[in-house]
Structures are given as structure tokens and as C-alpha cells.
Amino acid sequence: MSHAPLIIELFTEELPPKALKKFDQSFSENIQQSLNTQGLLDSSSVTTSYATPRRLAVHLSDVLTKAPNRQVKEKLLPVAIALDADGKATAPLLKKLAALGHPDISLDQLEKQGSDKAETFYLNVEVTGQTLAAGLQVALEQAIAKLPIPKLMRYQIAPGTAQVKDVEFVRPAHGLVAMHGTEIINIEALGLKAHNTTLGHRFLSKGTLTIKHADDYAKTLETSGKVIASYNNRLEKIRESLLKASNGHSVLMPESLLEEVCSLVEWPVIYTCEFEKEFLEVPQECLILTMQTNQKYFAMTDKNGKLVNQFLIVSNIETSTPEAIISGNERVVRPRLADAKFFYEQDRKKTLFERTALLSKVVYHNKLGTQLERTERVAKIAEVIGNELKKHQSSIDVSLAVRAAQLAKADLLTDMVGEFPELQGIMGRYYALNDKEHPDVAAACMEHYAPRFAGDALPVTDTGTILALADKLETLVGIWGIGLAPTGEKDPFALRRHALGICRILLEKKLPLNIRDVLQATIKQFSQEEVHQNSSVDVIHGFILDRLRAYLKDQQWDGKNYSTNEVESVVSQLPVVFGDVLERLKAVRLFSALDESTALAAANKRIGNILKKVDFPIPASVDNNLLTLDAEKSLAKALDQILPQVNQSFKNGQFTEALQAFATLRVEVDNFFNDVMVMDPDTKLRDNRLALLAKMHGLMNQVADIGKLAS
Incomplete structure (x- = not known):
């Protein structure tokens, strides 16, 4: 079969910028998959996608003119169902054949397989084999139907003619290119017939562009049409051009903004603009956000991270006299910055503390009361956490955490946060500093939201750490308590994120905080009976442990991931203090490296299984007078010898030493299971041996359940 490159392009009016990247991927993938399924692609075929604000296109190399014939074998129906009493085809068989595209095939052309009864x-x-024209028609229709279009637009094609009809697509389509090598493929889509002509840049290119060969598509658009057709190439061009135009400054280039701008231009050109220095008196986060969100501009900072009064724009127009473009953008941004300056000045006329009373008018949740009530709960939880941590770190000032809790949500009532909700917490810090609050209180107003997302930094100050925990615990317990626990993929209140944040703070800051005690204290702060009924410590502790389990497995620790068995050995012990979990895991990994670990892990698992089956009380201690066999005497003696060392190591947090001490028991453990029958008919001997195993099991599992390491 002959083959050649193929290009398909849908030329449209401006596509939604936030959806263009998804369109690009979907359009190319679906056409490629459909043609491949139909056998129209050579094994060496390569797919290249293109997407600009006004077009979706895909180039495929090595596309066949006709798919090779293929043998198809399909199971139909049992003969007893396929034939009637006269031996003729039944309706179900005829329907099946028609569905497979072979309605006229005769019975003698069908194969029979199986025994008489089956x-x-x-x-x-x-x-x-399918022809390319027919196969591409199917592929294009499927690709259009599968585009993740947020909202369809209905429009008419060929207005003023007899061919007027309604079409539905994301935006009106005005052209279709379909070429196989130098040949135009006769297909249709959205009321358009395929041609070999398209349009270039709306302003920089004049007239139609003729695509002479499928391989010429991208080059023709770039050289004659002033269009960089590749989405990814255009994105990198923007990134590189911004850096070149930075004049030594750092350019703030969030990926989402780069992608949105890339979806707005076909021929990106960078220009440098300025704004008045007086606006730099406003917190730079406000200025940056208004430039990025409202204007799609790229702010710049100096080497110290301070905003400068210059910004970069990505224009769709290339000109040697850009003064009008620059002045126009400077004129447009000025009122935005002036608004931010006005909000900032107005907000500072009232302190955060003066605003707190107004939180009583802001509903947090109809079942959980107002934001003021929530603030009061968080303050009490913060006090509990602060007092507990103060036992281990005397420098902690609990009063600062309580004060921060009282002020942390007050910035929700400011004009600036009303305009830019993303600034909540950030503005709280600025306003608290303006009010001459303690620096740690101001920091906590911002830090208590941390971590906001996966990989985000944790709170830095003790006050921020305490408040972050209190805020997340209050949300978790309260929302869970009113019956809004996460289900499946639904988690509208981000309780999984809150639980993960709690895990990370406790784990990575190595806080000696008992999570169950704090959960119990949190539940007590709610007056709602529903919360007390639903938010049991056991359930929420289990939910938090699930997040801990996943986090420990997903992250790399010292350059390596912990295995499921290693993580489970620690988390299955239902830890209540997360601060030493990483040390326990490290000890488990080092223990696993010992030659004796495999046998000891298997023995520990065996002991656990034995003890689980016991449905009667086991003595609390071992009676040495009832040890009759040498193997059990040796194990008891060896246990007593390492007992002080293990307990002291565990007490000192030396988990590696505690676990590795058991390596000396390998021989005694093996001999015990080889020579001793635990479930002896003599109940006294049986119970004493169970007590010995329980003693060993408890001692071994102080750090982790090493039985989980056994495969």
C-alpha cells in the first residue's frame, strides 16, 4: 500500500483560550487513534498536533491510501438459537449479521465449532480495507464529537443561499484542509468541504495560503502566514522571549498564565511597559495578581524579589512602531492598579480586630454557625495545641496563637480580599502588621492556610503552625460531623487536603502532639449534637492515617520511596504521634537490610496469627517455673537479656537500635518454633507459652509491626 503524510485542519473563529490546550490534545489523539484502528497508519507513523486561537490541526506521517484487507472472525450465536425448526436463519442471527455489516451472507458461508449440544x-x-477518504471522514467526525467542548454554539452556514442549515460547534468553523501528500481528500465536516487553502494571521498575513504538500503546512503558516502553528513551540517561544526581554529582572511566569496567553496569540511579540512608581506602595501581591488575572501581563521583580514598575505584555501584533500598543496597555492597567491602591488605603482605616465582630454576619455553614463562631472554636483549639506543645518547648507563646486565631479570618471582610479572594491570608498579614500586631501574629494570618496545595511550604512560625493545625482540625471535624465526609471523588470542602496538611505539619515538623487527644479536644468545641455523633475520634483518626499512608508511599525520603510493606508496618500500629514516624520507617528499612530480618519478620507474623486466634485470657507475665523445654527456656532468657536495652532505646527514640537488637534472637526463635508445641494439651504450659510469645510480640512491635514485612 502506498503512503504519504496527512494534514487535517479545522479553521475557526477564536476558540476559548482556557480550553485550547485540551482541544489540541483531544483532536490529534482521536484522529490518530481512529485511523490506527482502521488500519490506515503505518507502524512508523508519527503524529504532530497544532493549535492556535483560530485553528485545530494534526499532521500524521506515513498514512496509507487504503488499509490492507484483514481476516475477521466473530462469534455469532449457538446453532440452537441461530436456526429455527426448519433449519433457516432466525431473526436474532440475521440481526447479528446485519450489525456486523454482513446482512447478505448465507448460512453455508458460516463456520460451525463445538460439540453437538454446544x-x-x-x-x-x-x-x-478501508479507503483513506472513508476512514478519515469517520475519524474527523469522531474527533469533533469527542472534543471536550464546555458549551456548544449554534450557527448557520452559507447564509443567503439554499444551503442554509444550523451547525453546532464550539465556535463557527470557516475552513477545512485535508491533504494526503499533494492530494486533497474528499471529506466534509461542519458543512464544509475540504480544500488545500487556509488563512494566516488575522492582521499580519494577507489573502489565502495554499498548502501544496501536507509536509509544508507548518512552514507555510510560519513563513507566509505569520502563524506559529504548534502550541508547544509557541509556548516555548513566549517563554524564551519573555526571558530575553527581562532586562536582568526575574519574570513571574505561572504556567497557567503562559498557557492562556499562548492560546490568545498566533505570532507572539513581547513589549515592555511601565506603571507609576507610586503604585509600588501597595503590597506587591495585589499588583501582581491584578496584572496577571485581569490583564494577562507578566510582572517582574528585582534580584531581591521586589516588584519593579515594569511589566511585559505578549502581543499578537509585530510592528516597528509599538508606541501605541505600549501606551494603550499602560493606560489600561493604570485604573486596575489605582483600584488596588484605593482598596488598600481604605482597608487600613479599620483594624482587623475592629472587623472581627462583623464576622457574626458571615455564615460559615448553616449547620455550623457564623465565621465568628468558627473563629472562637479555632481559638480554643489553638490554645489546647499551644499548651500541649509548650510542655516540650517552653518558648511557645500560647497567647499569640489565640490572638492570631481571633484575627485570621477578619481580612475576608476587606475590600481587597473581596476583589481578589486569592489574597486571603496574604492581606491579613499586611493589615496585621499595619495594626502593629506581633510579627508572629501577622505571619500566622497568612501561614494558617499552609500548605494550600501539594508540595506547598509549611508554616514557618510556631504561631502559624499552631493556628494551621487548629484551623484544619476545626474544618475536618465540623464538616465531617454534619455528614459531608468525602465520598468517592467528591470532596467539596477539601477535607482530604486538610487531613494531608495536618499529616505533613505533624510529620515534617516532628511535633510531639497526640492527634487523638487533639481530635477529642476539637470535638468538644462544637455545641452541635450532630457533630458529636458523627465525628468519632476513631473514624477521623483513621481518615487521617489513610492520608498519611498515601503520603509516605508517594514521596521520596532520602532519595527513595518506602514500600507498601514498610509503610504498613508503621501505620498499621495506628500511631497517635506522627513526629517520630519517619524515624520509625528509617529503622524498619535498616532492619530489613539485616540477614536475620526475613526469618524474624515471618516469625513475628506467625506469632501474630497465633495470638489472633486465642479467645481466652493470656497471662500477663511468663512463669519461668513452667518453662520445661530448652528451646523455650533459651528464648525466655534471651528476651530478658535484651529487654532493658530495647526499652531504653525505644524510650530514647533510638528505633534502629531497638529493632536491630532482635537480630540476636534469630537462633532462639527458630529453635522455639522447631521444638515447642505452643498449643500444648496442658493448659498451664499452653498459656505460659502464649504469654512468652505475647511478650516477644509486644516487644518487637513497639517500633513497627515487622510481621508486615513478611511476604
């Missing part, structure tokens, strides 16, 4: 008809035919 004999089945099979269709075994050679299917003629």
Missing part, C-alpha cells in the same frame, strides 16, 4: 456459528470472512 455447537456455535462463527463468521470468518476477509474484510476489504
